[in-house]
Amino acid sequence: SLELTTGDINRVLVAGMGLHDGGYRHKSKPEGFTDNKACFPSDHDKILTQKDIYVVPKEVGQGDKLYSNARQSHFTTHAFRFAEICCTSEPPRNVYALMYRTAMQEWGSFDSSSVLLNGGYELTKNAMKSNLLSVQSDCPHREKLPYGGDLIANSPSAMHMFDMSAFYKKTIRDWMDAQWDNGAYTETSVWQKLNDYAGIGQGAGETVWATAPPVLTVRHMQHYGDLDLLVSSLVKHLKWLQFLDKNFEAGMLEKGYDKDLNEYLGQKSGLGDWLGMRSRDTFLTHAGFYMAAARSLAYISRRVGLEAKGPEQKGMATAKVIQDRIAYLYLKNGMDNFDFPRGKAKHSPGPEMGLFVRIVPGDKRCIVLENWFKREGSAWPGDEEKRFLSELSDSDTKYLFDKGELMKTKRRGTLMTWSMWRGFHEGIFAIRYSLKTLSEMGFHHIALRKATGTGMATFEYLLRHNATTMWESWWRSEDLYSRNHPMLGASAEWMASSVAGVSLHPTTVGGRKALFWPQFPKSATTLEYASAIQGTPVGDFAIAWRFENLPEDKSGYDSAVVAVRIRLLVPPGGDGSLRPPFFDAEEKFTLKNALTMPDLIGTRSVASIECINRRKARQGFPYSWEYNRTQKQWYRLQSSKSIGTTCESFLFHESLNNIMWSSSKDITQTFNQGGEVKMSPGLYELFITNWKLEKEAESSGGRTGNLFDYVKKSGKPYCDDESTSEWDINDAVHLI
Numbered sequence: 194s195l196e197l198t199t200g201d202i203n204r205v206l207v208a209g210m211g212l213h214d215g216g217y218r219h220k221s222k223p224e225g226f227t228d229n230k231a232c233f234p235s236d237h238d239k240i241l242t243q244k245d246i247y248v249v250p251k252e253v254g255q256g257d258k259l260y261s262n263a264r265q266s267h268f269t270t271h272a273f274r275f276a277e278i279c280c281t282s283e284p285p286r287n288v289y290a291l292m293y294r295t296a297m298q299e300w301g302s303f304d305s306s307s308v309l310l311n312g313g314y315e316l317t318k319n320a321m322k323s324n325l326l327s328v329q330s331d332c333p334h335r336e337k338l339p340y341g342g343d344l345i346a347n348s349p350s351a352m353h354m355f356d357m358s359a360f361y362k363k364t365i366r367d368w369m370d371a372q373w374d375n376g377a378y379t380e381t382s383v384w385q386k387l388n389d390y391a392g393i394g395q396g397a398g399e400t401v402w403a404t405a406p407p408v409l410t411v412r413h414m415q416h417y418g419d420l421d422l423l424v425s426s427l428v429k430h431l432k433w434l435q436f437l438d439k440n441f442e443a444g445m446l447e448k449g450y451d452k453d454l455n456e457y458l459g460q461k462s463g464l465g466d467w468l469g470m471r472s473r474d475t476f477l478t479h480a481g482f483y484m485a486a487a488r489s490l491a492y493i494s495r496r497v498g499l500e501a502k503g504p505e506q507k508g509m510a511t512a513k514v515i516q517d518r519i520a521y522l523y524l525k526n527g528m529d530n531f532d533f534p535r536g537k538a539k540h541s542p543g544p545e546m547g548l549f550v551r552i553v554p555g556d557k558r559c560i561v562l563e564n565w566f567k568r569e570g571s572a573w574p575g576d577e578e579k580r581f582l583s584e585l586s587d588s589d590t591k592y593l594f595d596k597g598e599l600m601k602t603k604r605r606g607t608l609m610t611w612s613m614w615r616g617f618h619e620g621i622f623a624i625r626y627s628l629k630t631l632s633e634m635g636f637h638h639i640a641l642r643k644a645t646g647t648g649m650a651t652f653e654y655l656l657r658h659n660a661t662t663m664w665e666s667w668w669r670s671e672d673l674y675s676r677n678h679p680m681l682g683a684s685a686e687w688m689a690s691s692v693a694g695v696s697l698h699p700t701t702v703g704g705r706k707a708l709f710w711p712q713f714p715k716s717a718t719t720l721e722y723a724s725a726i727q728g729t730p731v732g733d734f735a736i737a738w739r740f741e742n743l744p745e746d747k748s749g750y751d752s753a754v755v756a757v758r759i760r761l762l763v764p765p766g767g768d769g770s771l772r773p774p775f776f777d778a779e780e781k782f783t784l785k786n787a788l789t790m791p792d793l794i795g796t797r798s799v800a801s802i803e804c805i806n807r808r809k810a811r812q813g814f815p816y817s818w819e820y821n822r823t824q825k826q827w828y829r830l831q832s833s834k835s836i837g838t839t840c841e842s843f844l845f846h847e848s849l850n851n852i853m854w855s856s857s858k859d860i861t862q863t864f865n866q867g868g869e870v871k872m873s874p875g876l877y878e879l880f881i882t883n884w885k886l887e888k889e890a891e892s893s894g895g896r897t898g899n900l901f902d903y904v905k906k907s908g909k910p911y912c913d914d915e916s917t918s919e920w921d922i923n924d925a926v927h928l929i
Contacts (some may be wrong), residue, residue: 459472568613664681712740714889
């Protein structure tokens with residue numbers, strides 16, 4: 194139901210939707226105060242605004258019939274964040290907002306002990322739900338367009354959360370229908386000529402955005418196993434690669450990119466890692482997604498069969514040539530920082546993309562990874578942030594200084610800061626590359642450090658400004674950028690796959706095999722438990738882990754020796770592969786399975802009701818920044834919200850305490866030898882003893898500092914395994 198408020202338009206509402214405490218209650222205006230004028234604030238008019246006004250005639254009775262004559266338009270849909278009621282003595286009752294989308298099944302979830310992680314996940318899911326009406330749009334209130342770059346960036350999260358099989362199949366076919374005769378794909382699935390200037394010409398959309406059809410086809414195969422889609426799309430995707438082979442070099446030269454990048458200073462024609470805090474390296478994304486088009490063709494051809502050997506070989510050969518060229522150009526400066534020749538390690542994406550998509554050669558992976566940690570944050574001169582600080586009390590300014598969120602500069606005065614390692618700076622693509630690279634290469638605790646950071650460009654920053662959906666930018670924008678946009682939502686899939694530890698196996702098809710790879714923070718102060726469900730065509734895979742034997746005194750959360758209990762569920766018809774977290778030599782791992790399957794459906798239902806009750810009690814994010822219009826000053830308000838509420842998994846529900854388990858099997862040696870444990874359908878429990886908690890990483894230079902010294906002291910990361918340095922043709926995850 195709607196929680197209606199008036200007076201403060203800066204209190205963000207998505208029709209209330211039960212996520213906020215509602216702030217100050219209704220204040221009646223004098224009779225005649227709003228005659229002949231709309232309630233909507235005039236300072237927000239004429240800036241991509243849409244509004245609906247319904248005037249209630251005086252003769253209409255009160256109560257349930259007050260809005261009975263209001264009608265829904267059958268020709269358009271509107272998204273809104275404010276619902277303001279004027280000129281009534283009391284707030285109206287029985288007013289509801291209807292949220293609707295295309296009816297695909299919602300089958301993925303994530304929960305943890307962190308309000309910030311949960312809140313970030315919910316921001317993404319709410320934005321997704323708002324943008325899945327017929328097409329996957331960028332924002333539901335403005336362009337409403339299926340941009341290719343947006344789909345590439347957040348389709349992993351969408352496919353984690355929902356069954357997108359039919360939806361994405363139509364999306365891919367829409368793109369194939371719109372393909373030009375010369376083989377060029379467009380930026381959006383229905384050509385709009387919006388950003389053709391950013392492509393290489395000849396009708397092609399920006400290279401990243403126009404490569405969405407083949408990349409999405411690969412991901413569709415991994416999740417849903419639709420061989421017919423591969424067969425029907427192969428020729429179309431081959432034509433796109435042939436178009437790139439013919440036009441890419443000439444098109445890039447025409448756009449001002451010299452062949453050896455000797456004159457390139459970053460951010461030329463192209464969209465690249467859109468709306469990050471850093472400047473964009475548009476050459477890397479252009480070339481990287483040309484490589485992705487070739488890899489996609491190779492993957493699809495391999496799955497189709499022997500008759501497609503020609504396209505498979507062409508795809509692999511072309512991809513390797515591009516990969517080697519990028520590696521040469523980005524390592525020839527001799528600094529081993531994976532940057533263009535004249536770069537100064539300030540553009541995005543950078544090493545995180547080179548490492549994740551297997552561009553960096555095996556013998557350079559460790560040094561490139563280490564040098565990545567030299568990068569630092571900076572001050573942010575944004576207009577809205579400066580305006581916020583100018584309307585802040587001295588005590589609140591000091592509060593933010595004490596938290597390390599502010600910086601005094603010589604030319605621009607006091608500014609907010611963005612952090613490289615305690616928050617986000619990444620744009621549309623690099624956020625996935627950063628989080629996944631850190632978690633996969635031995636620095637999962639630093640990925641958690643980024644995602645649970647506070648201050649500008651974090652989930653906490655959005656939540657403190659009452660966000661209920663992801664924003665289009667990490668900074669506040671009161672006019673241009675959308676407040677309901679899943680573009681930056683790749684973190685949601687990372688939460689399920691890395692924070693909880695379940696995802697589809699990179700080489701599976703049709704969602705038949707899951708990878709269980711639970712990883713943990715250094716300190717229990719960061720996270721005490723996490724869980725996720727990954728739906729697939731064969732059923733739901735699930736995982737839940739928690740620290741046990743934690744000391745009563747939380748000061749010991751940085752040093753205690755504890756146990757970790759993990760429960761894993763593999764559905765009938767599915768298979769699992771259990772990979773251990775990064776560990777030392779002292780830990781012991783034992784595994785057992787349930788001898789009889791308990792009533793998980795009933796348990797899941799009961800646990801869901803309990804979680805709903807916690808949400809109704811508003812046990813989520815606890816405060817917000819509000820604006821006093823009389824005093825013209827921002828202030829911090831303690832307020833209860835449901836968004837971010839913590840709930841533990843049904844797999845640890847008390848009703849499962851009496852499960853009959855098999856005897857425990859010691860699998861420590863298997864993990865010590867680098868092996869994984871195969872898992873058939875069933876319910877399992879992995880128990881880890883002697884897990885040593887430690888303090889989390891500290892950076893040099895505070896919130897904006899780097900982590901290079903910390904990493905140099907922390908020991909060898911996972912990157913020393915050169916066998917994973919080359920892309921596997923069956924790997925749908927690291928393709929791009």
